Each structure stands twice: as C-alpha cells, then as structure tokens.
Amino acid sequence: MMTLSQLVLASHNAGKLKELQALLGNAVRVRSVGEFSDVAPEETGLSFVENAILKARHAARLSGLPALADDSGLAVDALGGAPGIHSARYAGGGGDAANNAKLLEALREVPDAERGARFVCALALVRHAEDPLPIICEGLWQGRILHAPRGTEGFGYDPLFWVPERGCSSAELASAEKNRLSHRARAMLQLRQRLGLA
Numbered sequence: 001m002m003t004l005s006q007l008v009l010a011s012h013n014a015g016k017l018k019e020l021q022a023l024l025g026n027a028v029r030v031r032s033v034g035e036f037s038d039v040a041p042e043e044t045g046l047s048f049v050e051n052a053i054l055k056a057r058h059a060a061r062l063s064g065l066p067a068l069a070d071d072s073g074l075a076v077d078a079l080g081g082a083p084g085i086h087s088a089r090y091a092g093g094g095g096d097a098a099n100n101a102k103l104l105e106a107l108r109e110v111p112d113a114e115r116g117a118r119f120v121c122a123l124a125l126v127r128h129a130e131d132p133l134p135i136i137c138e139g140l141w142q143g144r145i146l147h148a149p150r151g152t153e154g155f156g157y158d159p160l161f162w163v164p165e166r167g168c169s170s171a172e173l174a175s176a177e178k179n180r181l182s183h184r185a186r187a188m189l190q191l192r193q194r195l196g197l198a
C-alpha cells in the first residue's frame, strides 16, 4: 500500500479538479498542478491511460510530489467512439460550448435508439516522475446523447449526457449525486480501495 501525505492533482480543468477533490475526501492533502505551472503537457498518447500517465509524470516532475491525473472523455457509439481521447479538442480548442455544438451537429440525423454513449475516465497515480509502476484505475458511465442541452451543473459534455438511471442529464444532477454515479466516481472508488482509503 502507498501512504500519501500530499498529492498533486495533475489537471488544469476546474470542473474536474473540484470533483477529484470531493471524491478523494480529506484523507490526503491535495495541491493543484496550477500552483507549479500554467502550461499543460501535450496529450500525445493513443489511449486515456497513456495520456493520464503522461500528465501525472509531468506534474510529478514539476512538483517533486506524487501526482494523480485524470484523462477522460466521451465515446459515442454512432461516431465509432469519437470524440474519445480527443474530447477536449473536438471542436479545435473552442471549449465546452463549441464541443457540444459540434457533437449535436454530428448526431443531428441520428435517432434516439442509436445515440448511446459512455463517459470514460482513466486515473493514473505516480509516486514520482519516473515511477515504473503507476497505479491505473478506470471507470465508465453509460448514457445517451440528448438533442439539446439540459441543466447547468457540472462541466464539459454534461448538458448533453442523459443519465438513464436518474431520468435527467448529468448537468441536472447535484454534484454529490454525480459523484456517486460518474465514470470518475467509479475510477476513484477503485483508487481509494487500492490506497486503503475506502
């Protein structure tokens, strides 16, 4: 088991940082990579796992502390799994609103029965920048893509993601509820178990 007194969260996404912090609880003192650098590393991996490791190593190198990274995204069946690892850059850097608009447009003609999608989260924890055995945890969240945005909570694609088990979009869920159901919640539960925190 790894004992952690401090941990750097290797994300520049405010919505994600808030969720990761809440999900970790207060057993670990958390810092953010933003304290050390404003520059995000290039996400050149071919998988969520590779990108999570790359971001975690980068933050560990900058901070000299153990680092936890989250690489996540939305995989849409009708788009062959896109935007996938490219979710954050789907509309070429225009941010969440542009990404959501592009997704709605790509699915304009697609009927409800074919609008299945899942959120994917890979977490990577490294003890130091060259850790040869990162801890990897994964989580999935199955849903469907709406025809128009709903709700104002959360971030990213939440307004377009229909949560069948709750009958609303993920942007209509209170944060505590999203943190019980989400891909990130599932991956984080595994991680907490691996670390002996759950």
Ligand SMILES: O=c1nc[nH]c2c1ncn2[C@H]1C[C@H](O)[C@@H](COP(=O)(O)OP(=O)(O)OP(=O)(O)O)O1
Pocket: 010, 011, 012, 013, 016, 040, 043, 055, 070, 071, 072, 073, 074, 087, 088, 089, 099, 119, 154, 155, 156, 157, 158, 182, 184
């Ligand atoms: O719970 C979620 N609810 C809605 N959207 C979400 C969620 N989880 C991931 N997403 C979307 C946001 C972004 O379009 C992409 C993550 O991209 P990803 O590279 O992992 O994160 P990022 O660039 O925003 O921040 P960073 O890399 O600094 O952690 O998937």
Ligand SMILES: [Mg+2]
Pocket: 043, 088
């Ligand atoms: Mg990113």
